[in-house]
Amino acid sequence: IQSKLILDCILIITSVVPPELPMELTMAVNSSLAALSKFYVYCTEPFRIPFAGRIDVCCFDKTGTLTGEDLVFEGLAGISEDGENIRHLYSAAEAPESTILVIGAAHALVKLDDGDVVGDPMEKATLKAIGWAVEKKNTTFREGTGKLNVIRRFQFSSALKRSASIASHDDTLFAAVKGAPETIRERLSNIPKNYDDIYKSFTRSGSRVLALASKQLPKLSQPKIEELTRDEVESDLIFNGFLIFHCPLKEDAIETIKMLNESSHRSVMITGDNPLTAVHVAKEVGIVFGETLILDRAGKSDDGQLLFRDVEETITIPFDPSKDTFDHSQLFDRYDIAVTGYALSALDGHSQLRDLLRQAWVYARVSPSQKE
Template sequence: TLTSDNLVVQGVAGVDVGPTAGPTSTKPRVLIVPADESPFETQCVLASCQSLALLDGEIVGDPLEKACLTAINWSINKGDSVSPKKGRRSSLKICQRFHFASALKRMSTVCAMHSSSAGPAHLVTVKGAPEVLKDMFTSLPYDYETTYTKLTRQGARVLALGYRHLGSLSLREVHALKRDDVEKDLTFAGLIVISCPLKEDSKRNVRCLHESSHHVVMVTGDNPLTACHVAKELKITNKKTLILTQDNDEWVWQSVGGANKVAMDTRPSQLGDQFDLCLAGDGLTHLLLAENRRLFSNLLPYVKVFARVAPKQKESVVISYKALGYVT
């Protein structure tokens, strides 16, 4: 792992605070607000859409989820419930979890919201890759795509947040819900922005690998723009990087900044002379098709970054390298 577990929650992007004209407003707004100053619904998503556990009074689980909980100043209580440490007295009890899956790039929960003024009402909370959740929202901010693209290009890890009110349900009705029932018709709740500092020894270790004539490649589940930023920081890439992207029905190599496009069928050696290459999960799937296998093998020596890669795809990458005579 190249990045540290000491994650820094920068805040929430894409939300209006104070007087608001709604999620589709075109008015200028603060790009990132502190997580604990974000709308209450946003904090509900961050607090409940997680797989953390309380063990002997200590919170255990994913460092990213722990960092988010700390950033909004909420606590985990017994019985799988969460509540703000101060202010509002509402609490959420997690009734059903649909755990994060690499192939789906998202997770969701169904929660019972308890407040002093009313009985429990049920709430769906969802988080995941912005490009995956995009079609699940009922409406989006005008700058949704440009915002998360800009942030990931700067090296941040960005997750989209959404929720949906279900009203009051019986426990039986909650447990009967399927994943497809809850992960739809969502209200946009913002983009959580997390920076992942490099480990102290990452640069040194990558440099040592280069100096010992190793071919260094990054394979990650992160967004390709985030991955390309980290690869550049570590000098895994030294040239301008192109990402294989689907442009309408056509596959093209596109620069990180989006300014340059190169035809996919450009000779691999010609590409490699000028650029370092990045393959994201969808591009990798396309190149692993039988009719593209030969092209994939010819491209492999020039690929420096694999991003948004599922575990099965990682296996395919390693097998393909070994077939070319590379060893790990």
């Protein structure tokens, strides 16, 4: 009796599910592939197409996805001692030799046997604009400056947000460091006037900004150089200016986001770039429209304190994640929200995090692990 009951149940199920369903589903997937190919969209895993109908949130990276891969070098900023004109850009010809040497050393480009130079497109654009040519055996050459030899490299770390090199030029040994402005700021022996104002003025307008710094090292043998720790190399630095890059949007970025908005999909940006730059690009493509508040650390220390501030830093609203009584409804109704990777880490395990994830449109300065 029990086996007959099981058999009857199976017969009922098979009669409810049409035998043509697998074939119809396959035909629907093939039709979708054909329709997508007309728009030059190709799918390597067709079995995922049926799941795409359930998507209501689309997350985009910034560099290489919404903006082009090739950044445009605009110039140098912050190399003037008076610091009066914070928006002034200097050309490569106006750069002091110390800045030129840092640019020639602080890179990870490699020249292959066939002559091709491979590495970060941003570093390629920088060295080309300044006039450095990458040669073999970790050397670079510039007319008028001569040859520079990179002895040791500390590769870029997403956790530290900087990279460093030890190089020699004319029997002089020095350390060259490049990274996020807020990170380099903490490693300087003397912070220049208007340091924050200069780099923030460019990031607010959507530019990509990197800070340069260096310090002279005593003459050391190769074994002694290998013994140096990263912290020793990247401490007590002298500021050498900001690199300013323009991030042009891809031709179809605005139209793509517009189509997703019209189809009731929620578009979100997730990037490792500066939050001010990210918010500017998000406004350009149509991810955010109104005034935006950025949730980030309250000060310079890592004490877990958070603060909402607008792009111009004229509005500041303290935020305590430990208090569930924070009334965020009016805040979310009035402002678009951007969240930094630091804030995400500080909010981990707090009940406020779920509400923020539903309301945030931009995630900036996030690590690769946070992107996952």
